[in-house]
Amino acid sequence: MDASGVIAGHVEQRAPSRRRWRFAVAGFVLLAAALALPQLTTNQFHLHLANLMLLNAIFAVSLGLIASVGQISLGHAAFVAAGAYISALAAMNLKIPPIFGILIAGLVTGFAAVLLGKVLLRLRGVYFVLVTFLAGQVFTLVALNWESVTHGANGLVGIPAISLFGFPLATRLRFYYFALAAFVLVLTFVWALMRSQYGRAFRSIAENIRLAESSGIDVSHYQVVAFALGSGIAGATGAIMVHYIRFLSPDSFTFNDSVAYITMLVVGGRTGLIGGVLGALFLTPLPEFLRGFVGAQHIIYGVILLAVLLFLPNGLVSLGRFFVRRSGAETEASP
Amino acid sequence: MGYSILLAQAALNGLVIGAMYTLMAVGFTLTFGIMRVVNFAHGEFYMLGAFTGFFTYVCWDIPFVVCLLIAALIVGILGMLVERTLIQPFRADEMSGMIATLAISVIIQNGAVLLWGPQPRPMPDIVTGSLAIGPFSFSWSRLVVIAAAALIFALFWLFMQRTRLGRAMRAVAQDTETALIQGIRVNHVYPLAFGVSVALAALAGALMGPVFSVSPFVGATPMLKAFVVVILGGLGSVPGAVVGGLVLGMIESFTATIFGSLVSDILQLLLVILILLVRPSGLLGQREA
Numbered sequence: 241m242d243a244s245g246v247i248a249g250h251v252e253q254r255a256p257s258r259r260r261w262r263f264a265v266a267g268f269v270l271l272a273a274a275l276a277l278p279q280l281t282t283n284q285f286h287l288h289l290a291n292l293m294l295l296n297a298i299f300a301v302s303l304g305l306i307a308s309v310g311q312i313s314l315g316h317a318a319f320v321a322a323g324a325y326i327s328a329l330a331a332m333n334l335k336i337p338p339i340f341g342i343l344i345a346g347l348v349t350g351f352a353a354v355l356l357g358k359v360l361l362r363l364r365g366v367y368f369v370l371v372t373f374l375a376g377q378v379f380t381l382v383a384l385n386w387e388s389v390t391h392g393a394n395g396l397v398g399i400p401a402i403s404l405f406g407f408p409l410a411t412r413l414r415f416y417y418f419a420l421a422a423f424v425l426v427l428t429f430v431w432a433l434m435r436s437q438y439g440r441a442f443r444s445i446a447e448n449i450r451l452a453e454s455s456g457i458d459v460s461h462y463q464v465v466a467f468a469l470g471s472g473i474a475g476a477t478g479a480i481m482v483h484y485i486r487f488l489s490p491d492s493f494t495f496n497d498s499v500a501y502i503t504m505l506v507v508g509g510r511t512g513l514i515g516g517v518l519g520a521l522f523l524t525p526l527p528e529f530l531r532g533f534v535g536a537q538h539i540i541y542g543v544i545l546l547a548v549l550l551f552l553p554n555g556l557v558s559l560g561r562f563f564v565r566r567s568g569a570e571t572e573a574s575p
Numbered sequence: 576m577g578y579s580i581l582l583a584q585a586a587l588n589g590l591v592i593g594a595m596y597t598l599m600a601v602g603f604t605l606t607f608g609i610m611r612v613v614n615f616a617h618g619e620f621y622m623l624g625a626f627t628g629f630f631t632y633v634c635w636d637i638p639f640v641v642c643l644l645i646a647a648l649i650v651g652i653l654g655m656l657v658e659r660t661l662i663q664p665f666r667a668d669e670m671s672g673m674i675a676t677l678a679i680s681v682i683i684q685n686g687a688v689l690l691w692g693p694q695p696r697p698m699p700d701i702v703t704g705s706l707a708i709g710p711f712s713f714s715w716s717r718l719v720v721i722a723a724a725a726l727i728f729a730l731f732w733l734f735m736q737r738t739r740l741g742r743a744m745r746a747v748a749q750d751t752e753t754a755l756i757q758g759i760r761v762n763h764v765y766p767l768a769f770g771v772s773v774a775l776a777a778l779a780g781a782l783m784g785p786v787f788s789v790s791p792f793v794g795a796t797p798m799l800k801a802f803v804v805v806i807l808g809g810l811g812s813v814p815g816a817v818v819g820g821l822v823l824g825m826i827e828s829f830t831a832t833i834f835g836s837l838v839s840d841i842l843q844l845l846l847v848i849l850i851l852l853v854r855p856s857g858l859l860g861q862r863e864a
Contacts, residue, residue, distance in 0.1 A: 536689065
């Protein structure tokens with residue numbers, strides 16, 4: 241294990257450009273596969289699952305952005321729900337096109353997160369987790385009670401689909417390409433952000449908050465930025481999702497969804513960008529694969545979750561690293 | 576006159592749910608204080624306690640006190656096994672530990688659905704009739720819950736203060752490494768503490784069985800409330816959980832009587848957020864270093 245780590249480090253040092261090149265090729269191959277994928281199936285349910293996987297992956301990545309400054313939010317679904325409500329209500333009551341509604345939702349939730357973050361981010365560690373949990377609960381209850389606007393538990397029905405230049409994305413196939421574009425956009429944005437000065441500041445805060453503070457890094461500024469960006473992305477994606485599902489109630493995004501996003505992040509791997517994506521791609525379709533085990537599917541889901549935690553403590557990402565290392569060791573040995 | 580009766584009724588209801596919240600929250604805060612684990616499966620152990628109480632009471636027709644003991648024992652032992660096998664591997668990692676308890680919760684809840692079906696079962700009252708004091712009348716079934724909860728808590732307090740094991744648990748909660756140096760076997764204390772913690776949840780579940788009904792999903796609400804109580808009282812603080820539980824029960828009962836239950840839920844949460852912002856470590860919690 242240690243030896244392979246040394247070898248991997250060695251390879252990385254010697255040929256960083258080759259590694260980056262390999263990543264770029266892998267990225268393009270994956271993108272091409274993602275573009276071709278829906279042409280291979282006519283099964284509407286599989287397409288639906290693919291759409292949910294993409295959206296969940298964005299949720300997990302946006303939560304990972306907040307986690308990258310060392311804070312875990314247990315109220316992430318509240319921002320998703322807030323974005324969904326903003327865009328849905330704007331489209332239904334003010335006739336604002338969904339595509340603008342999505343932007344408005346992202347901006348409003350991001351701005352709300354700035355205000356909330358300035359207050360809530362004074363709390364750290366477990367206390368931040370707890371207060372975000374409570375804030376999420378308050379949001380669900382308010383959505384349930386504010387019946388004149390949200391229609392309470394009955395929910396909003398008949399939310400319009402996204403329409404691009406008069407071309408409605410009302411089918412699952414069309415929406416797939418929209419979701420894929422959003423996913424690639426978010427992933428690229430977060431990737432670029434993490435490589436910038438901001439990303440370095442985020443990592444130093446996550447690693448040692450006091451050291452970062454005493455090195456002159458404005459910790460609360462960077463934490464608010466990460467919280468606002470993560471929450472804004474979640475809000476915009478919530479809006480995208482609501483124009484796809486086209487129904488919204490206070491039960492659509494709850495505490496359980498917040499927990500689901502954290503689970504995706506932890507199962508996939510907390511460090512780095514890919515973890516959340518892997519977690520979402522693995523966990524979203526998992527209950528469907530287990531559908532054959534009637535009654536026991538949730539139990540098996542729980543068991544698989546436990547097994548991943550027990551045997552892959554660094555998440556599914558470590559599985560990928562394991563294979564990369566092995567292939568690296570092979571090329572090292574073969575010449 | 577009508578108001579005073581209403582308020583007295585609200586106070587009694589507040590005490591009943593407060594007692595239940597306290598029992599839940601004490602166990603919850605114990606696992607956090609000692610093991611640094613946020614146990615999301617705590618509500619499922621409440622549910623298991625309710626089912627054990629239900630089956631032993633209805634099928635075997637034995638005194639309810641014995642049912643309570645059986646529920647605490649069975650669920651406590653199960654909790655010890657769960658801790659030893661599934662939670663201990665995550666000791667170094669709070670977040671993975673939290674997700675692991677979540678997975679355990681999913682398994683237990685769906686296991687219960689598989690075994691006993693999803694439909695709620697009404698449980699017969701343990702005692703009937705009511706106590707009349709002047710114009711007020713209080714049903715015995717609720718008074719019994721309060722008395723039993725008080726007794727259970729007194730026993731738990733004695734256990735923590737007087738026995739070697741209780742002292743060992745408190746020592747581990749204060750400082751694990753120093754406790755190790757003193758010769759306390761931390762690896763034995765953890766499962767025992769978890770067992771005691773979930774046994775308290777099971778007792779709460781068995782006690783509340785006759786008040787609410789019994790189904791695989793009854794654990795969710797007490798779990799959320801325990802979460803809120805523990806935040807209110809301070810993570811890891813047992814006195815905080817007691818005070819927080821009773822305060823939350825009272826607030827919930829009175830605001831529900833005056834404003835209705837949905838508004839009451841929002842008010843509770845806002846109050847707790849306010850407290851958390853002013854005093855991050857809760858009402859009686861201690862500031863972390």
